[in-house]
Amino acid sequence: MAGNHKHSDPLPETVLRVKSLESLLIEKGLVEAAALDALIDRYENKVGPKNGAKVVARAWVDEEFKERLLKDGSAAIAEFGFSGAQGEELIAVENTDKIHNVVVCTLCSCYPWPVLGLPPVWYKSAPYRSRVVREPRKVLEEFGTKLPAGTEVRVWDSTAETRYLVVPKRPEGTEGLSEDELTQLVSRDSMIGVSEALGPTATKGG
Amino acid sequence: MQLDQALEIVDIPRDDEGPVFEEPWQAQAFAITVKLNEAGQFTWSEWADIFGSEIAAATQRGDGVGNEAYYLCWLAALEKIVGQKSLLTVEQLLARKEEWRHAAAHTEHGQPIKLS
Known part of the structure; x- marks a missing residue:
């Protein structure tokens, strides 16, 4: 990550208009922030993570595809x-024994929607956004992810034009699984980098 | 529930499981509208009138189809109905928009964007 920088890309006009409506209506007590989030939350797991899981599973089984993905x-x-609907750039970052990647953004819009759906x-919460930069290991532990002391943690700060997708490590003991079965191991959280991919027992009937 | 009534009146891009959104702002605009309706600020038929005329105007202008064009109409209708119902004024919305623009431009990445 190239140190601190100003958010160089202005927020899109539509995002500003919605944020204005939302913040004013919340201040006036006409809508509740928690109720809005609950409604939006119902859609967050639709479409998106399944797309990302397909990409990751392909990268696990096809070395040439993985090279293209990382490039x-x-x-x-x-x-x-x-x-990307607006042509934003997607950068895939690979977790290895030495490096663990995790993604954050200060803006709710900076998320790889085409592969992960809605965040x-x-x-989107302020504690995650500020803490994962400051104390990533602690935040990861709260998600149940304990990394060896020697593993370097890289925090990737998304922007409006650059989105990141974490390629989690392929779990041990999955050599015999098909690409399709592997997609079931790739959780949304593992592609944000706060968790690791699920173990082989997580496949259907496994 | 209210949402189902809404879906009967307005034709939302959807699949078997419900509405489909391409970007978070679309879901936010949708959720604000549903919640204002649930709170009794306007009825779905009032909403359908305003939203319908936005769609009609966009069609006449020859604007594109698809989720984005659809939710741009939705957003324009939402701004209109909060004005008509005296929930917010145009001036308030414009002023707030500039505050957000300013806050975003002056926030270092890695920090949450907040209004001062």
Whole structure:
């Protein structure tokens, strides 16, 4: 991450208009923030994470695809027909034994929607956004992710034009699984980087 | 529930499981509208009138179809109905928009954007 920088890309006009409506209506007590989030939350798991899981499972089984994905994420997900609605760039970052990647953004709009859908409520919360930068290991532990002391944690700060997708480590003991079965192990949280991929027992009937 | 009534009156992009959104702002605009209706600020038929005329105007202008064009109409209708119902004024919305623009431009990345 290239140190601190101002948010160089202005927020889109539509986002500003919605934020204005939302914040004024909340201040006037006409709508409740929690009630809005609850409604939006119902859609967050639709479509999105399944797309990302397909991309990750392909990367696990196809070394050449993985190379393409890490080199040019936007072009690689386009092979699946996924693309950013506004042409934002997708960068895939790979977790290894030495490096663990985790993604954050200060804005609710900075999230790789084409592959992950709408962001979960906690991703948009002020505590996550500020704390994961300051004390990433502690935040990861709260998600149940304990990393070896020697693993370097990289926090990727999304912008309006650059989105990140974490490629989690392929779990041990999954050599015999098909690409389709592997997609079931790739959780949304593992692609944000706050969790690891699920173990092989998580597949249907496994 | 209210949402189902809404879906009968207005034709929302949807699949078997419900409404489909391409971007968070669309879901936010949708959720604000549903919640204001639930709170009794306007009826769905009032909403359908205003939203319908936005759609009609956009169609006449030859604006594109699809989720984005659809929710741009939705957002314009939402701004209109909060004005008509005297919930917010145009001036308030414009002033607040500039505050958000300013706050976003002056917030270092890594910090939550807040209004001062």
